[in-house]
Amino acid sequence: MSRIFVTGSADGLGRMAARLMVSDGHRVVLHARNEARAAEALAGVPRAETVVVGDLSSIEECRQIAAQVNKLGRFDAVIHNAGVGYREPKQTTADGLPHVFAINTLAPYVLTALIDKPKRLVYLSSGMHYSGDPSLKDLTWSKRAWNGSSAYADSKLHAQGLLLRRVARVSPSSQRRAGVDGCQGSQAG
DSSP: OOEEEESSOSSHHHHHHHHHHHHTTOEEEEEESSHHHHHHHHHHSTTSSEEEEOOTTOHHHHHHHHHHHHHHOOOSEEEEOOOOOTTOOOOBOTTSSBHHHIIIIIHHHHHHHHSOOOSEEEEEEOGGGGGSOTTOTTTTOSSSOOOHHHHHHHHHHIIIIIHHHHHHHHOTTSEEEEEEOTTSSOSOO
C-alpha cells in the first residue's frame, strides 16, 4: 500500500480522504496548522501514522513542514488539499502576503519544491479556477480592490495551471494530477 501526506486534513475533504485511504490500508500522514488542530486531526483519523504541524500562511512554517515531512521518509503521494475560501476578508500574513494567496498558491509551490519528490503530486482545486485571471498581474492584490471570490478563483487557477506546469519541468518523473472538489463537504467556502 501507499504512503501519503495530506495537507489540510484536520477536517473537511482532507480528513474524509485520509479516513478513506486509511480504511483501504494506506499509510497516511496528516497535516494541521497548530497543535489543537493536530489533536482534532488525529481524533478524526485515529489510524493515521502521525500528524505534521505548521501554518501554511507562513513561508518559514512551510519550510518547517517540509523538513518534518522529509524527516519521516519517502512518500508515494502528496495531496495538496489545504485551502482557504472565497469568503475570506483581506488578511495579510506575517510575510506581508494576502492570506488566500499564501495558503492556496504559494504554500503548495514551496512544499512541492522542498519535500523530497513523491511518485505522485495531487493538487485539489475547485471549479472556481475557471474564472481566475491568468494574466498574473497583481498576484498579491496590492493594486486591485479586494474581492475574496476573485482572489480565491485566481489562487486556484495559479495552483492548478501554473504550478502543475512548473512541476512538470522540474520534476518530470512525478505524476501530477489536479482535482476539482465540486460540491463536496469542503471547508473552503
